[in-house]
Amino acid sequence: MAEFDLDLFVIGGGSGGVRAGRLAAAMGKRVGVAEEYRFGGTCVVRGCVPKKLFVYASQFTEHFEDATGYGWRLGERHFDWPTLVANKDREIARLEGLYRTNLEKAGALTIEGRAVFVDPHTVEVAGKRFTAEKILIATGARPNPHEALPGREHCITSNEAFHLAELPRSIAIEGGGYIAVEFANIFHGLGVETTLIYRGKEILSRFDGDMRRGLHEAMEAKGIRIICQDIIQRVEKRADGTLEATLKSGGMETYDQIMLAIGRVPNTNGLGLDAAGVETGVRGEILVDEYSRTNVGHIWAIGDVTDRVQLTPVAIHEAMCFLETAFKDNPTKVDHADIATAVFSQPEVGTVGLSEEAAAERFEELEIYRASFRPMRHTLAGRHERTIMKLVVDAASRRVVGVHVLGPDAGEMAQLLGISIKAGVTKDFFDSTMAVHPTAAEELVTMYQPTYRVRNGERI
Structure with a gap:
């Protein structure tokens, strides 16, 4: 008889927890995944996905305005909030079902309820106890409640x-x-x-x-x-x-x-971490090493609950590193450097690597390439909003250490730029790359002369 009920128990059914649980189960491991609210976690249920749907909805105001400059005549416009919310809810329910189904198809046991540690190898969910050889905490974070604010x-x-x-x-x-x-x-x-x-x-x-x-x-x-x-x-x-x-x-x-x-705070309250002996930091975050392992050797934690980098793709990457370390005899450290990210504002911000300010603290001299222009799509629309593109280059090595874009589709650009920056390319690679014309992104490979330099933190 096995010493434990399960090989792996995952606390939290968000993006990181589901990825770890699903792939571990696909490897033939006995896996249980507990989720107290809805499978999919913050990103799917009340974060990235519904927020992006709301972003799309909110952009139509400007799309309608811009269309007239391109010859379109539009009739009366009316926005219905309940319709947006209902359609969003339907899509979230569909995605939640996929997360649960994929776990179960892989052979994982899905458990509804809040999991609480009883001891380092035992958790209790809805009155039932499970023992596990390894335990992964992936409970995410929640909005800062600001309890000190009157009202x-x-x-x-x-x-x-x-x-x-x-x-x-x-x-x-x-x-x-x-x-x-x-x-x-x-x-x-x-x-x-x-x-x-x-x-x-x-x-x-x-x-x-x-x-x-x-x-x-x-x-x-x-x-x-x-x-x-x-x-x-x-x-x-x-x-x-x-x-x-x-x-x-x-x-x-x-x-x-x-x-x-x-801000958001790690979801560690009421998990019974004391019973497991797991240490936390000043914000309640679970303290982990470079492999996402806690101070208790068989317990790991990934994602927002560790308060390292609170981004969904980071949690998923940490889950993959955990699997390599815990089940494939291939200890893999999590690399949090040069993470591409986007702010889905209007206009968008897409960024990867170091800001000019952060790079100035690290490198003796920088070359800054900067372009500001009105994108072609705004010309006939009469919109004066400008796009800004910026390369931050270490002058000594010529390595591009930061790329920043403000403008339409900046998030899409950041994803592809992230590959280049992660690969450590130099400005010479940007210079030797042919532009795609006419695009806004071509500015990234046609800025040949530095706009200015930064030496010892001062612009020169």
Whole structure:
């Protein structure tokens, strides 16, 4: 008789947990995957996928406007929020079913309920106990509840934004990260009077400065109000149902809805980690080594719960490295360098590698190649929004250490650019590559002369 019920027990049925569970089961391992909410996790159910669907919906406002410059005549327009929500829910239900089905087809046991450690090798779900030789924690993260904010109960997070009964006439979004920025563009595109409130000097901290400033200007030109270096200190619900926000600066603002998008915290509460002896950090994140192994040798953790890089593709990659390490006798470290990513704002931001600011701290001298132009698609439409493209190059090695794009389809460009940057290509490879004309992306291979240089952190 086997010593354990299962070879692997996965806590969390999100993208990382499902990938690990499905492929381990396909290898012939006895696998159980427990999920307390819906299979697919944050990304599929109330994150990347529904958000991108909402982004598409919100872009039609500008598409309709731009069409007239190309000779189209459009009739009366009407947007129906309940239709969007219902169609989104139908697609999410379909995807959730696929995640569960694929697990079961691979031979994994799917278990509904919250898994809690009883001891280092035992978990309990819905009153039933399972023992496992190896355990993988992939419980993700949740929106920061901002419990210290008076009136917090009147606000929503990104979770609730996908299920609003009706579209508000006005909304304030507190935060300056990609979630806050994306939702600000979504709501504005759907006709909501939108205000973004951020405590920092500029939105999208840690992104390249040109991208941050360029997007800020573009959003304000569209009509999105952005308040920096301020925070909401109190929220009160008025008799008419509107929300009154008191700002640290002393101002008072009234909105139909207030959304808090001030970061995400690891989902480790109530997992019984003490019973398993698993160590956590100051934010509750599970501490792991380069192989995603915790301080308990047979317990691993991947994805947002480790608070390393909170991106779905990262969790999936960490799952693949875990499988190589735990089941294929091929210890594989997770490489978090040069991760391509995108902000699905309007315009989009696509980026891979180091920002100019980060690169200036690492390299003695940089060459910066920068182009700013109005893309062809905007000319007949009469839209003045500009695209910005930027290459950050280490002057000594000529290696391209960062690429940043602000403009249409920037996310698609970032995915392909990520391969080049990961391969360590030099600026000479960009220079020797023929352009595809006419495209916006051709600017990336036609910037031959540096716009400026940076030496010891100073532009020269």
